[in-house]
Amino acid sequence: MPTRAYEITCSADLARLIEAVAATRDREAFTALFDYYAPRIKAVLMRSNMPAAAAEELAQEAMLTVWRKAEQFDRARAGASAWIFTIARNLRIDVARREQRSKLFDLESNEFLDAPPQPDEELDASERERRVRAALSHLTDDQLKVVRLSFFEGQAHGDIARELKIPLGTVKSRIRLAMNRLKDCLGDLT
Incomplete structure (x- = not known):
């Protein structure tokens, strides 16, 4: 060329x-x-x-x-x-x-965009919340304290033991008993 x-x-x-x-x-x-x-x-x-x-x-x-x-x-x-x-x-x-x-x-930026909840999702969520609250009312006060500190406040078991001034084994036992009771009450949600 x-x-x-x-x-x-x-x-x-x-x-x-x-x-x-x-x-x-x-x-x-x-x-x-x-x-x-x-x-x-x-x-x-x-x-x-x-x-x-x-x-x-x-x-x-x-x-x-x-x-x-x-x-x-x-x-x-x-x-x-x-x-x-x-x-x-x-x-x-x-x-x-x-x-x-x-x-x-x-893709990353779309992850943060929340789609408006669908009516059936809102109904399911409110029903689950109602059932969890009812199940929590079946716990003893001691069990409820450790569950709240552990799951709702995110504290470690050792920190809960120090805060409540109880042995670590007691914290773990109360959590295990509370979880078993919640599982019995909420079996189909878990």
Whole structure:
């Protein structure tokens, strides 16, 4: 594919074009590179299920990176095609990561949106609350104290024992007895 001053006949020509861009910002050399590689990059990206418009945009971004980083090209380390397609591949990976992060952020932000409760859910919740209150009334005062401190205030068993000035084993026994009584009263809710 000839362009004004440059004709590409082999891979050495491609490497020379990149080196010309690096050395003197040769616009004709870059135009030849762009004309040669942009359609190829776009085709490869489209084969990986990227939409045509996005593939074209990414191909242009890859070629812009070639323009900006041409001085980093080293023909001893990689051929021109390998170097340019690596740039395109890395840009594609960056796009995929951004899309993935965006999807994760959307999922996370949606977690905090509370949907209004449905009428049947409100009825179920109020019925459960009524039944739990009734079951709690079947506990002894001592059992109710340890249950409130443990489950409603989130205190550790050792802290409850110190606060109530009773042995740790007594706290655990009262909680176990209270749970058994609640389980008997609320069997179908547990």
